[in-house]
Amino acid sequence: MVSTLKKTVLATLATSAFTSSVLAVDIIAIDGSSTVYPITEAVAEEFQKETGIKVTVGVSGTGGGFKKFCRGETVISDASRPIKDKEAKACSEAGISFIEIPVAFDALTVVVNKGNDWAKEMSPAELKKMWGPDAQGKIKNWNQIREGFPNQPLKLYGPGADSGTFDYFTEAIIEKSKSIRGDFTASEDDNVLVQGVAGDKGGIGYFGLAYYVENKDKLDAVKIKNKEGKFIEPSIETVMDGSYNPLSRPLFIYLNAAKAAFDPKVKKFVEFYLKNAGKLSKEVGYVPFSKAEYDAINAHYKSLKTGTAFKDGPAIGLSVKEILDKATD
């Protein structure tokens, strides 16, 4: 046992010495959102296996990632929300221009307890009534939400204020970023939210689709009324055909434009990313764009058009085409 362990250690040391002498030390450094991390991790893993080019991925959160990105420490930044005006300014002051690349959809999923047999379908207005800042201290029971809902204490579970999921939910439902009631159970760990709702008959919460898919046996997803007035269940199909709105949001990577244009390794990586994002994002629990959309994104990248589509603040329900077309510095 000891000798095999020793051999493994020696072998790994030997291989590491070998590989480091063969390859240049140039490493593609990526950092940013924990939500986008699984996709980038999957791409980095496959890319490194195929090309041998080294990639590292950190998880500093979207905001922390942009800080590093605008200091030139990373060439790509994972982001679960569009870049903010302040962050874009910091970038341009440092002389770094960026290309905004949407990579996949995440569907925010509203979930309730398995024992909840009344709230199978809800409208954004009802969610707003439930989560809005005006509800604080007042809306405490399901029967206050809709006529016919039972007398059952309402328990809310949601991500904390540092999360991009939180930002998007407030923008889509409350229609004002970061505006929400203060008296709900917040956690940055979505698994904690899963447990909270699963153990509480009057519980309701929201998080990314992947956490619902893995916990279908413990939770039920609520159908959400879309723009067209239909109640739609979140799934890969309904997000892809656009019927699950307004709670599906795009995830992004931001490329350092100079590096993406001139560094052959970065170029190769981005091309690999866009070629495989569909398959790999699905594999890790997100919703891919259509083939045509990835082609459009690839063309956008090739044209090296810099800037963001969200210069005037957050926007809900933009299609991939709109995001690409609206990009301005």
Place this chain on the structure above:
Amino acid sequence: MAINDQNIKDLNAIRKLIKQHKKNDSIFAGVGLFVIATLAVALLVLFLDLVIDGYPKMNLDFFSNFPSRKAEGAGILSAWVGSSLVLIVTFFVAVPMGVAAGIYLEEYAKKGWFADLIEINVANLAGVPSIIYGLLALGLFVYEFGLGQSILTAGLTLSLLMLPIVIVSTREAIRAIPVHIREAAYAVGATKWQVTLHHVLQYAMGGVLTGIIIGMARAIGETAPVITIGALTFIAFLPPSPVTDVVPFINFAWLDAGFTVLPIQMFNWISRPEHAFHINAAATGAVIIILTLLMNGIAIKLRYNIRKKIKW
């Protein structure tokens, strides 16, 4: 007769008092035992829970694989190598500095307001939350000194965290050495340095080692400061090897390399949606606890051996 009666009465009162005190004694012993047993059981339950959850992953592949999106194939190779290299740096920075500072404060420093100031500061440092060290290190090591998000930075950061523990335990160990040992050495003409090196440090070594290993055990589980200075989560290659096949056979390029550590992998896996990743997290947690227990075990064994050798 009357006097005798009085005596017997007193004796009874004294007996009663003694009985009461003995009862207090056993009550305290009982409470103490209960508290220790509760703590030990709590730790044991947590540990067993981790081991049972993580058992399916406890194999050689787990230690020789890189992180992966596929939970079954994901391992902690880059994490345990990273943790080890960071701890090596921490050891070689914190131990010489900590022991030297402890000796200086105890043996050489003049007692006065300056020594008091240092003492208060060291005691305070031991209680500072680790994230503060991380922020300090981000400003100082990463940006001011330009060391980057490297193994060196992480090692230095954790050595700051460990330094007060080493200093305090060194001083305690030195204080425990009887004065007559020193006096005997001075009497045969030893200089202060000789006394310190040949006697004080030798006899204090048991206590110093304990401090070192407790400090290292704290450092291995730290997440917050390492994340703050920019440790990575996905890194599927190892730093340059410290040992090479060309003269002089060692290189220091690894100090400059990016890295990840065990607690970060655990943190990443526990927040993933797939249950299979939670098993990986449990296995990583068990590995960290086993490493900590192992280090504490080594400390106890070393201390025992050293104390056995000393005869006063």
